[in-house]
Amino acid sequence: xxxxxxxxxxxxxxxxxxxxxxxxxxxxxxxxxxxxxxxxxxxxxxxxxxxxxxxxxxxxxxxxxxxxxxxxxxxxxxxxxxxxxxxxxxxxxxxxxxxxxxxxxxxxxxxxxxxxxxxxxxxxxxxxxxxxxxxxxxxxxxxxxxxxxxxxxxxxxxxxxxxxxxxxxxxxxxxxxxxxxxxxxxxxxxxxxxxxxxxxxxxxxxxxxxxxxxxxxxxxxxxxxxxxxxxxxxxxxxxxxxxxxxxxxxxxxxxxxxxxxxxxxxxxxx
Amino acid sequence: xxxxxxxxxxxxxxxxxxxxxxxxxxxxxxxxxxxxxxxxxxxxxxxxxxxxxxxxxxxxxxxxxxxxxxxxxxxxxxxxxxxxxxxxxxxxxxxxxxxxxxxxxxxxxxxxxxxxxxxxxxxxxxxxxxxxxxxxxxxxxxxxxxxxxxxxxxxxxxxxxxxxxxxxxxxxxxxxxxxxxxxxxxxxxxxxxxxxxxxxxxxxxxxxxxxxxxxxxxxxxxxxxxxxxxxxxxxxxxxxxxxxxxxxxxxxxxxxxxxxxxxxxxxxxxxxxxxxxxxxxxxxxxxxxxxxxxxxxxxxxxxxxxxxxxxxxxxxxxxxxxxxxxxxxxxxxxxxxxxxxxxxxxxxx
Numbered sequence: 047x048x049x050x051x052x053x054x055x056x057x058x059x060x061x062x063x064x065x066x067x068x069x070x071x072x073x074x075x076x077x078x079x080x081x082x083x084x085x086x087x088x089x090x091x092x093x094x095x096x097x098x099x100x101x102x103x104x105x106x107x108x109x110x111x112x113x114x115x116x117x118x119x120x121x122x123x124x125x126x127x128x129x130x131x132x133x134x135x136x137x138x139x140x141x142x143x144x145x146x147x148x149x150x151x152x153x154x155x156x157x158x159x160x161x162x163x164x165x166x167x168x169x170x171x172x173x174x175x176x177x178x179x180x181x182x183x184x185x186x187x188x189x190x191x192x193x194x195x196x197x198x199x200x201x202x203x204x205x206x207x208x209x210x211x212x213x214x215x216x217x218x219x220x221x222x223x224x225x226x227x228x229x230x231x232x233x234x235x236x237x238x239x240x241x242x243x244x245x246x247x248x249x250x251x252x253x254x255x256x257x258x259x260x261x262x263x264x265x266x267x268x269x270x271x272x273x274x275x276x277x278x279x280x281x282x283x284x285x286x287x288x289x290x291x292x293x294x295x296x297x298x299x300x301x302x303x304x305x306x307x308x309x310x311x312x313x314x315x316x
Numbered sequence: 317x318x319x320x321x322x323x324x325x326x327x328x329x330x331x332x333x334x335x336x337x338x339x340x341x342x343x344x345x346x347x348x349x350x351x352x353x354x355x356x357x358x359x360x361x362x363x364x365x366x367x368x369x370x371x372x373x374x375x376x377x378x379x380x381x382x383x384x385x386x387x388x389x390x391x392x393x394x395x396x397x398x399x400x401x402x403x404x405x406x407x408x409x410x411x412x413x414x415x416x417x418x419x420x421x422x423x424x425x426x427x428x429x430x431x432x433x434x435x436x437x438x439x440x441x442x443x444x445x446x447x448x449x450x451x452x453x454x455x456x457x458x459x460x461x462x463x464x465x466x467x468x469x470x471x472x473x474x475x476x477x478x479x480x481x482x483x484x485x486x487x488x489x490x491x492x493x494x495x496x497x498x499x500x501x502x503x504x505x506x507x508x509x510x511x512x513x514x515x516x517x518x519x520x521x522x523x524x525x526x527x528x529x530x531x532x533x534x535x536x537x538x539x540x541x542x543x544x545x546x547x548x549x550x551x552x553x554x555x556x557x558x559x560x561x562x563x564x565x566x567x568x569x570x571x572x573x574x575x576x577x578x579x580x581x582x583x584x585x586x587x588x589x590x591x592x593x594x595x596x597x598x599x600x601x602x603x604x605x606x607x608x609x610x611x612x613x614x615x616x617x618x619x620x621x622x623x624x625x626x627x628x629x630x631x632x633x634x635x636x637x638x639x640x641x642x643x644x645x646x647x648x649x650x651x652x653x654x655x656x657x658x659x660x661x662x663x664x665x
Contacts, residue, residue, distance in 0.1 A: 109568025110561075112449060195449035196457060215541045231542045282542060 082173040082189040088146045089139050089175055095185050103176050103188030114194040116165040116278040121176050123160035123186060127153070127288065133160035134181045140276055142172025144242060148276040156268045158227035158288030165278035167240075168194050210235045214309040216297060224316040227286040230261070234299050234307060240275040256281055258300040263313060264293035287313055319540040326533030327573040330526050331580020334550065338424040338581070339588040341519040343367070345627040346412040346421065349653045354665075362508035363520035368635055369500035370524030375549075375636035376493040378528050380486075384535035388547040390624055391634040392471040396641040397622075399463040400456070402648040404622025405630070407615045408553075409652020413663060415612020418627045419552040419620070422613075423578060427586035431599045432609045439613025440620070441557040447621035448554065456622065467640065474638040492638060526550060527636050534573055548573055549636075551629025553620030623648065 081100070083089040106120040125133050132155045138148040148166050160178070168174070171193045178186040217231045234256065241253025259271040259281070269285050287295065292315035299307045317325075337343065341363065348361035378384045386392055412418040415436045417425065422433035422440070446452045469476045478488035505511045510520070530549030538545025555574025562575050589595045600606045620626045623645040625634050631649060634642025656663050 108570070110565060111569075196453050217542065233542055284542075 081187065082141060083139075083175050083177060083187050086139060086141050086146060086175065089137070089177055092137060092177060093185055093187070098177065098185035098187035100187055102186045103178060105174055105176055105188050105190040107174060107190050107192050109191075110193045110195065111168075112195050114168045114170065117168050117192060117194070118163065119166050119174065120163040120284075121161065121188075123178055125160055125178075125180065125186070127155050127158055127160055129155045130181075132157075132181055133178050133186075135179050136160070136162075137177045138166070139175040139177075140166065140168055140172055141175060143167070143169050143276050145274065145276070147274045148174075149274060150272045152267075152270040154267050154269070156263060156266055156288050156291055157286055158291075159286040161286060162269075163282070163284035165282050167276045167278050168192055170194050208235075212236060212299070212301070212305070212307040214297070214299065214307050216295075216309045216311045218295060218311040218313055221314055222289070222316045225289050226316065227289055228291070228313045229284065229286055230295065230311065230313075231282070231284050232259075232261075232297060232309070233280060233282050235280050236299075236301070238273075238275060238277055238279045238281065242275075253302070255302055256299050257302050258298075259283065260298045261285065261287075262296045263287055263291050265296075268295075289316060292316075318543075319538050319545060320543060323534055323538040323545045323573050324571060324576045326537060327530070327576035328580040330530050330533065330550065331577040331582075332584035332587075333580075334420075334523065334526055334577070335424055335427075335581035335584025335586075336588040337519050337522055337584075338420070339428060339585040339594070340592065341516060341523070343424075343520065343523055344417055344421045345631060346415075346417050346653065349650065350413060350657060353654060353657045358508040359510065359513065359516070362504040362510040363516055363523075364631075365500050365508070366504035366510060366517060366520040367524035368632060369497045369504065370521045371527035371632045371636040372493060372500070372638070373497040374525055374528030375531055376489060376638070378531060378536075380489055384531045384547070386531065386535070386547065386637040387471045387473075388535070389637060390548070391630075391637045391639040391642045392473055394470070394472065395464045395466040396472065397460045397463045398465050400460055400622040401624070401641050401645050404619040404624075405645040405648025406652040406655070407619025408623060408626060409619075409649040409654075410656045410661075411612045411615025411619060411652075412627060412649075413612075413653050413656035414615060415609050419556055419613075419616055420581070420626065420628045423552065423556070423581045424585045427582050427595075428589045429595050429597045431597065432605065435606060435609040436613040436616075437556055438560070439610045440553065440617040441560040443614045443617030444553045444621045445557040445561065445617075447618050448557070452618070472640045474640060474643075477640065496638075524632065527632050530573070530577075530633070531636075538573075545573065549633045550577065551625050551633055552578070553617060553626045553629060557617070619652075 083093060102124045104122045107117060111117050121136065123133050127133065133153050136151040139146045140148050151162065153160060173189050173191050175189045213235045215233045219228055222228055236256050238256065239251055239254045241250065243251045245251050253275060255275050256273050259273065261268045268287055271283065273281060292313050295311045295313055297309045342360065343363060344360060345364050348364045352358040352361040375386065379386055419440050422436040426433040426437065447456055469480060474492050475489040478492065479485060505517065510517045527549050534545045534549065535547045551574065555578050558572065559575050559578040562569065562571050616626065623630060625645060627649055630642050630645040635646055655661050
């Protein structure tokens with residue numbers, strides 16, 4: 047058998063293949079690196095700078111979840127919350143939902159920390175995107191992919207006429223160390239009817255959701271949230287109140303029908 | 317300690333107890349039924365029946381006292397599939413005889429040195445997830461949707477059924493509980509003569525008592541307005557799959573009650589096996605045995621996923637809620653086992 051020779055043809059071929067591979071490898075990240083918020087119209091419209099800061103927002107979500115109807119989400123923004131430089135607003139999007147907006151939050155420096163937890167609805171595997179803006183107009187961005195698998199669990203839907211409807215609960219710490227922000231947990235019973243669900247007779251159930259949430263401490267705003275239908279039923283929100291803000295915390299939820307519910311809690315002095 | 321930690325450690329402790337008692341007692345639904353229906357020796361089956369009685373009595377006592385609400389568990393959801401529930405039970409029952417032990421038994425036997433269990437567990441866990449959320453889920457979902465019925469009760473339980481006939485709330489819960497628990501207790505202790513083996517009887521009652529303990533951990537200690545735990549108790553099909561998934565994805569998902577139960581069973585059985593010097597490596601003798609273990613695991617995973625539970629999950633835990641779908645699944649599991657032991661489809665030993 048003739049021994050295969052490494053001819054000039056083979057040499058040229060390997061040069062061509064190698065350069066093509068190199069070009070591809072160099073070009074692929076440029077294509078893939080188009081950030082999730084650039085690929086989504088709703089987020090891109092909001093973002094009025096070319097390059098948001100991408101290392102300050104951390105999204106804590108399960109990598110895989112079986113229940114897309116209430117996916118726990120914690121957003122932590124590594125940014126000071128001082129009177130002259132703070133996170134002013136936070137926008138949450140879910141790229142694969144029928145409507146991408148999830149919720150918007152406005153903070154005041156009284157929030158102490160730009161960190162909150164809630165539960166959201168995700169219709170299938172997709173990216174969750176967070177965009178935040180400081181009071182000086184800087185933008186921060188972050189995204190995480192969540193794999194949502196089908197669930198075998200059948201959960202009972204909530205009702206609008208039950209005794210529990212719009213029942214509120216709030217938990218504030220009993221005591222605080224000096225310099226510690228108060229962690230506030232809030233919950234309200236509400237089915238957050240999306241308008242996309244059909245009842246047993248095949249009729250579309252009309253949309254009926256909570257649209258707003260406000261928290262004030264001693265009359266001063268701390269956080270103001272706007273909810274969309276991707277916020278999970280029985281909206282849960284964990285947020286913070288800055289150290290040294292002892293006093294009464296007033297909470298108010300507003301439904302799209304105009305109906306409101308309120309709750310109060312006492313924040314102890316450090 | 318936060319409620320989520322209570323649930324995790326509670327599950328681990330319950331798993332330890334189940335593993336240790338199960339190893340010493342040789343608690344086995346499949347083995348018990350095989351010895352009873354094929355060899356005429358009902359002692360191990362009597363232990364299973366006594367465990368059912370204590371699980372039922374304990375759970376219903378906690379429910380009546382208001383500590384737990386089993387209505388939030390998967391067993392008492394308003395709708396269930398009239399087709400998949402019994403079909404899954406039959407597959408599971410046949411599979412557990414094929415594999416010579418159910419999933420819970422395989423978990424207990426593995427740390428005892430039984431390497432056949434490894435094949436059973438892997439096949440069971442992976443096929444359960446294939447059916448729940450994997451490649452077979454697109455087949456399951458439309459069938460489940462098309463065959464789901466709701467009996468028109470707020471919860472499809474025996475007490476709710478009796479209440480709909482006009483019986484008061486207290487007697488419709490206490491009545492069937494006392495009647496069924498007493499009948500099962502009499503059958504196990506007197507008729508099948510378990511009273512002659514007091515150690516076996518106490519151990520079996522203890523296994524049954526782990527079910528209400530599990531309800532207490534998730535439904536009472538796990539209850540929190542802001543981060544409620546799922547109300548559940550001992551079950552093994554999905555948790556074995558969850559445990560395999562947790563091994564692979566633990567940085568991205570959190571463990572639950574079922575995963576810590578699985579870990580506890582393995583460690584509890586290992587401790588009991590080492591302490592009693594039972595540990596001995598055992599493996600397949602013929603290639604056919606591997607097929608039996610793998611096929612049995614496959615049937616149990618698939619069937620358990622369809623029936624929402626295994627010989628323990630539906631047989632003890634679902635049964636303890638007196639849920640009608642659970643009773644149907646339990647009957648189907650035992651019928652599947654009977655089919656594998658007697659009749660034209662029977663398996664050789």
